[in-house]
Amino acid sequence: MVKDITIGQFFPGNSFIHKLDARAKILSCFVLIIFIFLCKNFASMGLMCFLICFVYALTRLSPKLMAKSLKPLVPIIILTSVLQLYYNNTGDVLWSYKKITITDGGIYTAIFIVVRIVALLVISSVLTYTTAPTDLTDAIEKLLSPLKIFKVDIHTFAMMMTIALRFIPTLIDEIDRIMSAQKARGADFESGNLLKRIKALFPIFIPLIISSFKRAFELADAMSCRCYVGGKGRTRMRKMSFSYRDAIAGVITVVICGAIIFMNFQFEALI
């Protein structure tokens, strides 16, 4: 079912990570993602993983939750590691059959790549799990606000993002409903050639587009009834303010990144 897709999930909480300023979270998440790519060997990656696990533990969210979100991505992860095994033939040959050669170097890199992907997914999930979508868009608006000098309308962009996030679940429900209704009239979405399948989508997308326009007009009316005239003169209820927590998070990020650079030099590069 379309309904099983979850985008921008947020799990409210009261943990250290939840309380961090969204701007601090976005920035450190961004830095950590860069440094995940800069990790060159198991020592530095190990340190990174330790930090990520520690951060996840701090969110006080169940590890099961993370496992559940990783599940649909398992095929992609397996595929990438198999490709690594196949293409990377460095080191000692362990096993070989016709064109396929498996080496210990290949195994190491395959494992390394899997760890890297999982690390990337976990750290970005920590950001979305612990940050309310509104905070996220607000923070992006703030972080990008220097672009205003180039006449980029950051506020409108952030408002569009908020509305998109708000309406994604509504539209998913709607697609579900329209699909069921057309199925009840004998519509068939699952068989036939490509052209037939594309044609079969009309009964879904035409009503969806019509209702989306209707929603858009009604929403526009509702927004202007609440005196919305764009970003000018607007205040915000949530004040964003850096606290000692953000300083701690910043210091830890910098220290870990420094350590990773150090370890990259200390130990032999794997990748």
Next chain:
Amino acid sequence: MSVLSVKNLEYAYSKGTPFQIGALKGVSVDFNLGEIVGVIGHTGSGKSTLLQHLNGLLKPESGEILFEDENIWSSKESVRKCRFGVGLCFQYPEHQLFESTVFEDIAFGPKNMGLSESEIKERVLESIKFVGLTEDYLNKSPFDLSGGEKRRVAIAGVISMKPKVLVLDEPTAGLDPVGKNDLLDLIKSYNKTTNSTVIFVSHNMDDVALIADRVLVLNDGNIVMNGTVPEVYSKGSELLKLGLDVPEITRVFLKLHEAGFDVPTDVYTVSDGKEKLLEFLKRGKMNG
């Protein structure tokens, strides 16, 4: 004669999560040929889940649905047969209109059934008549119609498949009193002329009282009442306990009864109410 029967149907949405709303917990019920059945229950009672099982949109986790004595999930053909044999019309069906003309939209179902051009045309003409619109409407765009007209066209789009059982989820939602009564009359006359079974969900007990032969009450995934309109409506206080509305007149009689007046409580129309009260008043005079 039973045309559609549900046996020990169980179904849970998102098992094991707090979102387990609208689940069914062992529902068994028969629907007979030619009857009108009103289904009531508050949001989350499982009525929408039940409806979507009736034409095979949802597959039971356990239990079975028999359409004309055949398990609808026994083969691919039987599911298809049930799709067309049990016409399901969703809430706000006008939101599913998509073709450029009313004719094309009503013809969508029959086309999917693989009928011939002439047969499709015949059915479209027949269906538009059933919903009380003239043939002039057939060449219009469905999007130029009024809300009430759109609703009728959408219902015609289901009727055109000539289902033996017509299932409607809150057909009168959002209509004003006149639109509502007109539509209920149409449903009633459709049922009489075609001798098909009609199953409809409604929040409005007055609507159900107006046209239903039988009433099903769903609560928390179970059928808690199943009987004729007088049978079910006489249990007004139980219905209130289930968080359901009872007809306004029934509420008046429940109030009177509670206050110690010896009046019946299975009254749900103004004319019946008037009769019962006159009776009571005359009796009072005789005793006094």
Next chain:
Amino acid sequence: MEKIIEFKNVSFKYSDEEFDVINDLTIDFYEGQFTCVLGHNGSGKSTMAKLINAINYPTSGKVTSFGFDTSNEENEIRIRQNVGMVFQNPDNQIVATIVEDDVAFGPENLGVPPEEIRKRVDEALKIVDMYDYRLHEPHKLSGGQKQRVAIAGAIAMQTKCIVLDEPTAMLDPKGRKEVMSALMRLKSELGMTIILVTHFMDEAVNADRVVVMNDGVVQFDGTPSEVFSHTEDLKKIGLSVPKPLELALELKKEGYDLGTKILTEDAFLEAFRSLI
């Protein structure tokens, strides 16, 4: 009572339609009153609601809201600061991804300081009994809950008047009751002026004043019991009357006079008692 909204010979026509939806309408609304506007679909009642806060402008005539001419674009913000609006579809008027952020949307647009917004949002959510849901995502709420959030959104702007355009048309009975009791609290606790457009008769029972619209004109205007005593005329224009009253009127024909103020079952019981 002070006149806050004034329609003077107002006509209105949608640009793609031939006929006037509102036809030479003259009517006033007063401060602190709970007015219920009834009418069948297409009677012009929703159009009238949208004329009040400058979503629609009259084609001829003049609408004055809180002293401001609605046809003058410069007045738009000032009018909307005074008149809040709640629409029919609960999904299409919630902007934010979290309940309390949505309630804050209006005050934020008005440039209210953050501490003040916080205070207003909490109070507004408490009045509509949605405070416990302040951190929920709107799409997971029921229809009745969403409508109450929308009402809170208007309260937080501290509007003096709230116009609701068929707010319960898409709700189940439970949702309808929730919305109605929230409205009753707005009246009793905040003394707000409420204009409720609906086609549900039972929602008009507790109003101070009932206005019945038909073909773009006002057909009846008075207290609920005055208006509903025109049973036959109301039926003719496609409306019904509260069933207890209908029953009482039927009994009156038979010589048992219960009076004409029988709008609820409680009133019926009272009258029936005194009859016997």
